[in-house]
Amino acid sequence: MHAKRPRPAANLMAQVSLIASRVGICGWLRIRCKATRFRLASAGEMGLCPQRPALSHAPTWAGRRGRPYGNPYMVDTRILLWRSLSSLILWTLVLTMVILDWRTGCWLVIASFGLLAQREFYRAEQTKGHIVYSKFGLFCGFLLFLNSWYFLVWKGLGEGDPHSLRVVETVWWVEGVIVVFCIIGSLIRLVVSGEPKPQPIVSLALTIFGFLYVPYLFNFVAKIAFWPDPVNETRIVLVYLLAVTKFSDLGAYVTGILLGRHKMIPRVSPGKTWEGFAGGIAISLGVSLALVWYFPVQLQGIGMWGALLLGIVLPLISVVGDLAESVIKRDAAIKDSGRSIPGIGGALDLVDSILFTAPVLFFYLYSKAHL
Template identity: 35%
Template sequence: MVSATSNGSSRAASFRARLLSTILLWGFVAFVFASGKLWLMGVMVALFTLIGSLEFLALTREAPGRECRYWGLIVCVGFLLYVLFQVLGSRGAFVSDDFLPEVAGVLLVTVGSFCLRLRFPIEGDASVKAVSLALLGFVYVPVLFGGFIIRLALYPPEVSSGFWLILLVVVVAKFTDMGAYLVGTLMGKHKAIPHISPAKSWEGYIGSLFFAVGGAFAVHALSGEGLSWLAWPHVLGLGLVVALAAMAGDLAESILKRSLQVKDSGQILPGIGGILDLIDSLCFALPAAFFYVYLQSL
């Protein structure tokens, strides 16, 4: 009896913590979007990216080559500073299909990591893992999340349109996750990928697509002139592409956490986990959205 009461109290406390974190977090995000301030968006993205990168560093602390991942973090900070200066100084320069900042970052992390491993003896594949993890740490959060969310914020040229586009991606990604949970709980019978995410079902994934498309059309309708340049067939296409990418992003973090045998990426958000737990689906959804919008405009 005591055990049941204790478990009930623990679940209630966890729910309260999750609810409070959710309210504060989305209140902050809503404030940034409502402000329409590009610099505020840049600061928020830089903050999330830096915390996410630190969480990745903590997750891989037992892996060889920590010095390489520290070097990757230094490059991450440089990349974020460059992006912020470009955003605040010359908006158009960062929007094109010129991915020089990302390419430069990848080169710096790769070459720098190999140089750092020169002073270590060869022990199996330790050096290969060290360089690979440093490169993954830079690409996973700074490039896929930080770089692409800023590109979306600046595409097309009107800032308000970019903000609406980001909101569409965020809503679709979160509706996909919510839809998969609700439909999977109510109707899920066939496990999708049990060795990666035991709770996910094919019914949940299929049902989540309807939630995702509904969320995309809702944001498009609410945006008024903000997304009027995006035709309705492309709203449908974008919703489906972002939903599928969000699913892949969620599973990618599950692979990462299961491989490293951790439950959450961090504890900065009580009841939720870490920043990586929050943005995992967006790390794949944001690039997918950018390339969809970019290609449909050609």
């Protein structure tokens, strides 16, 4: 007995849905590619392209090595629109601070994103049932940013000032005191709480790690922005850092959607591909060279050779930062660190790569200027 033939209308809608998903216009056509709605059609019933995989295989086609019919990833146009709008607003905010040279306002933005990202990290760990001393950790993070504001903004010296090295030593000395205070304070908090904790060492380790992972590393952005650099104009260096890092993420995202075939580390981040990785480095390198060419005086401490080196190293470090946050989110069984930024997720999703690239760029510039 022959199998019941699928309805022509169903086959037609299935084909339109599949084609629309491949060209990324599902959101505009209001077509939802739910392939399980349609019964599996045989090769004979498909007729035109018997070698094409059946529609019921479309959700798992992303895992196939060969994709001769283009990229099967469906792009949610609504999320892409929100992501673009959020990115535009954030870049407008950054460029406004840079053009106006409003140092206190820039510090407020840096400190706000840093503390919000640290709070999201603590919340991610709390979703797993861990006890974290989040208030004390956030207080220590605030002290770090306050230290940078007081010595680099409030009492900041001009670029090229002969006493700048003294400011460097003072900032690092106070930072060391804050780190020791965080470690000892967490131990005291654990002892004086008086409540038996199921995993006291885990609570202690997560509190200190959250402090070192987010505000301590992100504070290097404030150092880059307000450091008394004798060679470079620091506000342009800040734009350079953000542009090279975030365009690396953008290039990897777009290239991965269009050309991605080979998974990078599927157990950690299933969406990342080697093609996207290469595309991110290429675009980041182009942005690095273009900025140094356009600002030859403001970025003279980097130079074209430095732009070539940093254009390759920074996107590599950026991927490491992105994967590190993916490990944290996968361990906490969450997709995004928060919902504070529409289309992007949380603050930690936004700054994850900058957490790793900012220290690298800072020590590169500092070594060239003072060593």
